[in-house]
Structures are given as structure tokens and as C-alpha cells.
Amino acid sequence: MPVIPPAAPADVxxxxxxxxxxxxxxxxxxxxxxxxxLAESRRQSSTLQLIAAENFTSxxxxxxxxxxxxxxxxxxxxxxxxxGGCEQADAAERVAVRRATTLFGAEHANVQPHxxxxxxxxxxxxxLRPGDTVLAMGLAYGGHLTHGAPGNFxxxxxxxxxxxxxxxxxxxxxxxxxxLARARRPKAIVCGSIxxxxxxxxxxxxxxxxxxxxxxxADTAHPMGxxxxxxxxxxxxxxxxxCATTHKVxxxxxxxxxxxGSELAERIDRAVFPFTQGGAQMHTVAAKAVAFGxxxxxxxxxxxxxxxAHARVLAAGLEAEGFEVATDSTDTHLVVVDPAxxxxxxxxxRDRLMAAGMVLDTCALPYGDARGLRLGTAALTTQxxxxxxxxxVAVLFGAAVRERGDAxxxxxxxRELAERNPPYPG
Numbered sequence: 001m002p003v004i005p006p007a008a009p010a011d012v013x014x015x016x017x018x019x020x021x022x023x024x025x026x027x028x029x030x031x032x033x034x035x036x037x038l039a040e041s042r043r044q045s046s047t048l049q050l051i052a053a054e055n056f057t058s059x060x061x062x063x064x065x066x067x068x069x070x071x072x073x074x075x076x077x078x079x080x081x082x083x084g085g086c087e088q089a090d091a092a093e094r095v096a097v098r099r100a101t102t103l104f105g106a107e108h109a110n111v112q113p114h115x116x117x118x119x120x121x122x123x124x125x126x127x128l129r130p131g132d133t134v135l136a137m138g139l140a141y142g143g144h145l146t147h148g149a150p151g152n153f154x155x156x157x158x159x160x161x162x163x164x165x166x167x168x169x170x171x172x173x174x175x176x177x178x179x180l181a182r183a184r185r186p187k188a189i190v191c192g193s194i195x196x197x198x199x200x201x202x203x204x205x206x207x208x209x210x211x212x213x214x215x216x217x218a219d220t221a222h223p224m225g226x227x228x229x230x231x232x233x234x235x236x237x238x239x240x241x242x243c244a245t246t247h248k249v250x251x252x253x254x255x256x257x258x259x260x261g262s263e264l265a266e267r268i269d270r271a272v273f274p275f276t277q278g279g280a281q282m283h284t285v286a287a288k289a290v291a292f293g294x295x296x297x298x299x300x301x302x303x304x305x306x307x308x309a310h311a312r313v314l315a316a317g318l319e320a321e322g323f324e325v326a327t328d329s330t331d332t333h334l335v336v337v338d339p340a341x342x343x344x345x346x347x348x349x350r351d352r353l354m355a356a357g358m359v360l361d362t363c364a365l366p367y368g369d370a371r372g373l374r375l376g377t378a379a380l381t382t383q384x385x386x387x388x389x390x391x392x393v394a395v396l397f398g399a400a401v402r403e404r405g406d407a408x409x410x411x412x413x414x415r416e417l418a419e420r421n422p423p424y425p426g
Contacts (some may be wrong), residue, residue, distance in 0.1 A: 050360040052376025056423040064287035075279040092286040099292035106259035112280040113256030116221040116245035120146040126271035130157045136190035138162025170327040181212045192219025195363040197330035202238040218242045225249025228295040229304020249378045252291025310377040310390045317394025335375045346371030349401045356400035357414035383421040
């Protein structure tokens, strides 16, 4: 049964809900920008969004993003702001914090980070000092920029050691993680990835961290929505700090959040403000509150499990099309494939897929310089696609990469499938 986006509140018009309610005013005042926004709305509605880090928010989340809280400066925290007139900003943030801690079973939540990277930066600032050693997934195996990329603050300020995956199974090699931890004695261990399609073993990571006296930081930017819906294990009982984004599967606004225990709450809060950020984006905080409320509803649990089911259907379909599927399948919304068996490299495959109307990313593949393809099923599921639709996506995917059949007809089929399942019905 397809899962549709949350219904719009009665006072939010359902028609073209991706556009702000006062769009007509923008159209008359600034037709150039209005045209860009309309074109983007049409692009999203006529192509398949397979980027694993993207999703469609509800009309209610969009309404909060376009609310008067966008005008409010609110440096500090509820009850201790540096600006006047923050009564409603305080109320919005308190609701977001309460909903986040309840949803994820955490003692403390900071909902102010502007992004997932900002959340990780704050976690490092709270727990580490420049020059400390950190153990994280190597960038070649799916580690994020904040896990030690040379051009990122993480690679410039800290000494990173990277763990990898087993070359045969593609799964995290926990023996290697333990050996590296014992050899390097890191101050923190980071578990999390942008392209690892299986669940991390948080309990084992906790044991390794305790053995070497390290903090455990869970970077759950990708699976946080699955965790909210009970479709993925939670790191909250095991990690000292959990960093996440509020978009992706969680289906909220673009932004970040941090969860931790009460003993680290003050350090985390001070690391966000005033150390790494100034004023919070209060309209985004309000939109996060809306998203947390939506994720607490029973329908979201159905959605999260269906995202995973769709990812497994997609993985099986792509394997049937001749792609090599990382770890043979997936536990999450992520599917990582190598198009090399089809005689195509990752970047060429991506370009062919883009020309056919399928939007996705390339990613690093372990043990080599080749690029693979990283897909996600969160947006397709939000659109209400069923398993037959997702299986059809895999067939279209294979046809596009092989350049099999008429290119115009293929693009038309992709457009028809997308428009039959609009992200904002109406």
C-alpha cells in the first residue's frame, strides 16, 4: 500500500503546496526568482529523486519555514536570549526539544545546528581539542567529509584514523576497528557513513570505545528517520553523542540536531552557541518541531518500514539488471551499486541517468578509485510509489545506463511515472 505525504492542515491550500501561499506576490514583485522556483517545482515533479540525502517535506513543514519566525533573531537558548521579543521563539524551540527527546528517548536535545556538519563540528568542539586522535570510517569506504577529509575542518584540526570494510562482504570489519582503536588510542570513535547500507553494531562500537577510553559519537545523518520510525536500531542507548540531520528520511527541513545525556548537555549547548554558531534559524527550528511531531505518528512508522522494503526491492531489481550491489542488499534506504559489470563507469552512468530524468549521486567504492552509484528510496516512498513502481524504476534505471531503447521514450516513461506519483498531490 503506498504511503502518501502527511495531509496539509485545513488552512494550507493543497494545490501546488511546494509553493509558498503568497507566491503570487513574489511572481509580481520578482518574476525572475519566481520563475526559478517554478522551474524547480516542475523539475521535482517530473523527474525521479533518487538522491539518498533528499526527501519531500510536508506542506506543514514548508509553512513553518515560510513563517514570521524567519524574521526573528534569537541568539542563545529559551529563557536566556540576547534579544528581546523571543517569547514565541522560545516556545517553538521548547516544543522542538520536547518532541525530539520524546521521539528518540534522549535526555537532552539541541535543535539549533544549521546542518549535520554543524552538529558534528559542535560535538567535536564539546569533546575534543585540536590535535586529538579520532577513529572514523575512512572516506574511501563511505565516511563523510566531517570524518577527516583533508579540506574539511575535521581533517585540519584532528588526527583521523580510518577503518574500512571487509573486501568480500563489504561489511564493517569490527576486528580492524578494535585493532586500530587499541593501536591509536583515539579520544573519540565515530560510527556513521554516507553510503554504508547496513546497520552499524552500536553495542560493539560502545565496547571498543570503553576499552580504549574513547567517547562514542554516532553520526546518524542518514538513518535518523528510520530510527524515528522504528525501522533501524537506535544509537541513543550506546553513544555519548548522537549527531543527525533533520531532512533525509526524517522528512523535516534542512538542518541538524544533537542528542546526548544530561551530563554532556551543557558542553554540547555551549559548543553550538556561542562557540560554533550565532543566532538560531527559528523558522527552521519551528519546522523541525513540526517534523518531529509528524514522525511520532503511527503513519510515519509505516512509512519508515516501507522505505526499507522499497530499497530492498530496488536492490534486487538492479542486481537483476546486471549491477553489482554493495553488501548484496540493504538494511536501510540506501542502495549502492557498481555499474562496471555493464561496461560503464559511475560518472558516465550518472550522466545517462540524469538525461533520462533520474537524479542521483556517485559515491566512492571500497578498494579502488572507481565511483559507484548511491540511491535512496525515501523520496519515492513519500510520493506514494508502491513496490511495483519501484521495481519499474530499476528496469528504467538499467535501460538508461545501457542506453537501451529510444532515449525520448525512456525519458517520457520516467516523467509519466513521476507525474503519476506527485510529491504534492493536487
